[in-house]
Amino acid sequence: MATLSKTQIDRLGNRLKKGSPSDDDLRLLDKYRRSFGPAYDFIIRTIRGTLRLEPTGRPAKSTSSIAEKLRRESIRLSQVQDIAGCRVVVADIFAQDQTIAMLREAFPQIRVIDRRISPSHGYRAVHVIVDSEPVTVEIQIRTALQHLWAELSERLADVVDSSIKYGGGDQQIIQILTTESELIAKLELFEKDFSSPPNETAETHNSKIRQIQEDTARMKADLVVRLRSIISLLKGRQR
Amino acid sequence: MLFLIEYKRTQGRIVTFKTFDDSHRSEAERSRLELELELNQRHIDHEIVLLDATDEHALRRTHRRYFEDAVQIANSLNGGS
Numbered sequence: 001m002a003t004l005s006k007t008q009i010d011r012l013g014n015r016l017k018k019g020s021p022s023d024d025d026l027r028l029l030d031k032y033r034r035s036f037g038p039a040y041d042f043i044i045r046t047i048r049g050t051l052r053l054e055p056t057g058r059p060a061k062s063t064s065s066i067a068e069k070l071r072r073e074s075i076r077l078s079q080v081q082d083i084a085g086c087r088v089v090v091a092d093i094f095a096q097d098q099t100i101a102m103l104r105e106a107f108p109q110i111r112v113i114d115r116r117i118s119p120s121h122g123y124r125a126v127h128v129i130v131d132s133e134p135v136t137v138e139i140q141i142r143t144a145l146q147h148l149w150a151e152l153s154e155r156l157a158d159v160v161d162s163s164i165k166y167g168g169g170d171q172q173i174i175q176i177l178t179t180e181s182e183l184i185a186k187l188e189l190f191e192k193d194f195s196s197p198p199n200e201t202a203e204t205h206n207s208k209i210r211q212i213q214e215d216t217a218r219m220k221a222d223l224v225v226r227l228r229s230i231i232s233l234l235k236g237r238q239r
Numbered sequence: 240m241l242f243l244i245e246y247k248r249t250q251g252r253i254v255t256f257k258t259f260d261d262s263h264r265s266e267a268e269r270s271r272l273e274l275e276l277e278l279n280q281r282h283i284d285h286e287i288v289l290l291d292a293t294d295e296h297a298l299r300r301t302h303r304r305y306f307e308d309a310v311q312i313a314n315s316l317n318g319g320s
Binding site: 058 | 275288289301
């Protein structure tokens, strides 16, 4: 299979951006996406075999997602870093940090985009970009809570308004999603505190742990109530 | 295991769901392209994606939005899964 030139790839990207791609465009895009196959296979094999994690892989980003990204971010198709990728959902923020450390050891050429420090419209996760010349593969690492938030935001973007994911659309929904994202961030910070080595008596430490557990449970319950309010809001509008 | 999903975003509904054994990757990729070409000719704008998970349970966990509505996703926060 002949390799596509950068010019060919970017011209294809321009056509996808305009919408209504031809059948030949879709065949060409398919060829381009398949060129990520060997790098994707290697990375998935390593994550499953060596790191013993259970990723769900996406060997090729969907055409609609690529076209939307090109329109949204004004980048060229050859610059899109997540044509191939996978997602790993881990229990908590410790497992997330541990996974990043394991990926650093397994792959020498990585870039870490920490969306816990710089959330994107409330989206918090860690994306690791593995450079596997000439392509890149993206690994999304999310905690269970970050993942639920992201799934909820994506689902609402699907059925309500696609711009919700990027801070647009109904501002009531955006406000609730933003608050929930901040709440999850706070909760995960609590989890980190929870693991700090005790520099105090066992009694004080245990009391702190109990307090954190109570706070965590309260925050979680509050989160559910608030998320349900989004649903009520939507149902009210559908009537 | 490979999963070919055709998803109608605006309705949050899966239209096509096919599974392929890992050893049939080429067949799965061919099916994806054929489906994409078919829908393109009919001017149908659906998301078509090929995903690769250990089993369907793992897929449903990492890609809930294809299978669960917003209420179900919000409720699962209670279970923490």
